[in-house]
Amino acid sequence: MILRALALTVLLASASGATAQVREEPTAVSPVTVMPPTLPPKVVATYPAQGETIAPGVLIVKVAFDQKMNPRAWNYGVAEGGEPLECIKTPRLLNDQKTFVLLCRVLSNRTYRVALNGERAGGFANLGDNPAEPLVLTFQVVRGEPVTxxxxxxxxxxxxxxxxxIAEAPKPPVRPAP
Structure with a gap:
């Protein structure tokens, strides 16, 4: 409808001897996404649960939040009075975009205290970069049948x-033979 009106205006202007001016320069638009204000994300579940006793061996630490999270914003470390976890460096954000998982190894007869967002910079944050409150997750490992x-x-x-x-890296594209 608008295009018809524009075409009719240009046609009438041409017929009357006037020249229509058409702007040929593109209009620049900034690629900025503005996120609405949000509340800080809250931890709604962990594994191990706070104060839980687990078996030694392979452990997948799971931290679930109440809102979608930034996959590149996280930090964890040892909290005072706890043993350091032996983990891969980077946690994975699952497809629900709310749950991080981290592959670790834990030893018998230890108390682990994991500081989540112990350092404010670069910590767990939602999509609007609003950081989660710091949390210390404490759990114990006892002797028992190890998880292998x-x-x-x-x-x-x-x-x-x-x-x-651990997510697999995407496979490189297959290139045809020359």
Whole structure:
């Protein structure tokens, strides 16, 4: 409808001897996304749970938040009075965009205290970069039948097989032979 009116205006202007001016320069638009203000994300579940006692071996630490999170914003470390976790460096954000998982190894007869967002810079934050409140997750490991496979660790954390803490890198494109 608008295009017809514009075409009719140009046609009438041409017929009357006037020249229509058409702007040919593109209009620049900034690629900025403005997020609405949000409340700080809250931890709604962890594995191990706060104060839980677990078996030694392979552990998948799971931290679930109440809102979608930034996959590149996180930090964790040892809190005062706890043993340092032996983990891969980077947690994975699962497809629900609310749950982070981290592959670790824990030893018997230890108390672990994990500081989440212990350092304010670069910590767990939602999509609007609003950081989660700091939290210290404390759990104990006792002697017992060790968890020796990722499959058992996934089951203990209540995760499915496609929620492993290590995501495969995308396969490179196949190039045809010359």
């Amino acid at each position: 496979s990722i499959a058992r660790a996934l089951k203990a954390a209540g995760l499915k097989s496609d929620e492993e803490p």
